[in-house]
Amino acid sequence: MKIYDKDFDKVINGVVASGSLTYREAIEKLTPLISKTEFQRKLQDKKFYAKLERDIVDGCVMPPITLAFVEKSIDINTEIDKIESYFQKEFDKSFVLDGIQRLNTLLRVSKNEKFDFEKKLYFNIIFSDKVDKLLYRMITLNNGQKPMTPRHQVEMLMANVFDFDKLGIEVQTEKERADKIKINSFNKADIEQAYLAYMANSPMVDNKKIIQDKMDELIVNKIISTEPNDDSGNFEDVIKAIAKLQVKQTNLKWLKQANNLVGFAVGMKTSHTEIMKLTPDDFEKSLEIFEKSFSDFNPSKIKLGKMRRELSFEYFKNYSKLKDYDSYDLLEYFSDITND
Structure with missing residues (x-):
């Protein structure tokens, strides 16, 4: 797992970090987060993600997901290696802001014998001091606009x-x-x-x-x-x-x-x-x-x-x-x- 960069979101007053981890790490650390919060979307019928399943097996780069922490101690002055260390220790305190369907698809397709556990999954992590700020960001990511037809x-x-x-x-x-x-x-x-x-x-x-x-x-x-x-x-x-x-x-x-x-x-x-x-x-x-x-x-x-x-x-x-x-x-x- 690696954190590459960070920035500051002035709208929700939170730090946004970008990184990657392997599919293996994602399955071990992130898929248990899928049903963690009550306000997250119900998992869709798997037929809607059948194409993504095939593409993952064929070696596509899956679109990044977004994770979130309600955390006051991480600010724009926090060094990247400290953010990385924090995530390694506290990942189970995070939740999936955008990408539940993709993670669920990844978990299903991991049972395929051709699945590459070492392929990278890219992600963003948002740190904010209030859950309602993160909920706002989640709505803008998922439901703030009508999905493109x-x-x-x-x-x-x-x-x-x-x-x-x-x-x-x-x-x-x-x-x-x-x-x-x-x-x-x-x-x-x-x-x-x-x-x-x-x-x-x-x-x-x-x-x-x-x-x-x-x-x-x-x-x-x-x-x-x-x-x-x-x-x-x-x-x-x-x-x-x-x-x-x-x-x-x-x-x-x-x-x-x-x-x-x-x-x-x-x-x-x-x-x-x-x-x-x-x-x-x-x-x-x-x-x-x-x-x-x-x-x-x-x-x-x-x-x-x-x-x-x-x-x-x-x-x-x-x-x-x-x-x-x-x-x-x-x-x-x-x-x-x-x-x-």
Whole structure:
């Protein structure tokens, strides 16, 4: 166990120290703290943390947890080695301010034969003279704000990770499009929805019949239940494929349609190798066959948007098989799967 640094929190008038310990030490010293205080959150259903369990076994660095002490003797002038010594002796007097679910997950996964007991767990320790100050900090850490929805997380991730100009496509926000639409640009909200669907491995990530909070829960469940696959490529491949294929105006127009884009993106998760090889001309010919088959469905008998999203997903998910179908074969195939 090691303390690296310290700082002073002026809001709660407390010292915050940062350090690490091994998973073994965390299990021995910290997991007994999980049910220590009455105001801590009830443990969630373990299925919500199934993805984290798999990631821990695979060697991820678990997000830091936060511990707390009601203690007057530790102040900003206390030396780091004394803070470290204090924690070593008095750790059982602390409680978990943020990270109960992670510690509980760590305890469960420690029974896996592949578990690495020497992996580091990083943590912060807050020292304050009153428990209500620590409770305030815990509320701001856990419940002070409405948790980010999966859509918001995707939005934040895309804003910080993807450089669309370098990847080769033009993207505009709703506000930018309201001012002036660039003819060949994609709606950023459509790209974000495609990314969310890609993460969930399902084209159906939007259902107006379901209240939004419950829909977000369903999306989270889909994401955490999707097994990682080293052969599935990544969403950057989708952007690169769009940049390559959009040079044909027919392709660009088709890809800019939100339902098509979502279905195509999720389908690429399975068929990225095959699709990345396509030329713009090849893609245009495939779209011609797809659209011919799709146009033969009776629009009065189907929900066009939902059907388009599902069938574009189905087509590109199974592209290695369906690429050689003519429009009649493809119509028969689509008819069979939609009648199941």
